[in-house]
Amino acid sequence: MPLQAKLVRVAEDLPEVQIGIDVWGGFLDDEHVLLLATEQGPIVATADFREPALVPWVGFDSVSDGEGFIELAAPLAPDRFAGVVWNHGTRQTTVWRLERV
Structure with a gap:
């Protein structure tokens, strides 16, 4: 089956994304993906x-002292993802729950 690739520009729809979209992320479920805004935080999209x-x-300040950021993110379940927090030259793997508001 022949395939083609089409460029998707998620960052254009999110003016609050300051640096860009990182390469980390993946599917949370069949309908949603988790992306990572570089040095900012997670993005959820269809x-x-x-x-x-x-x-x-x-609660991010409790693991980052306000200075850290998520270096990479990996979906674990429809409402969970792992994030590696980079803070003052150290890395800490954390698990986060996504809640609908």
């Missing part, structure tokens, strides 16, 4: 990359 939204952090 599987066809529509309706992207930057996810607000709750």
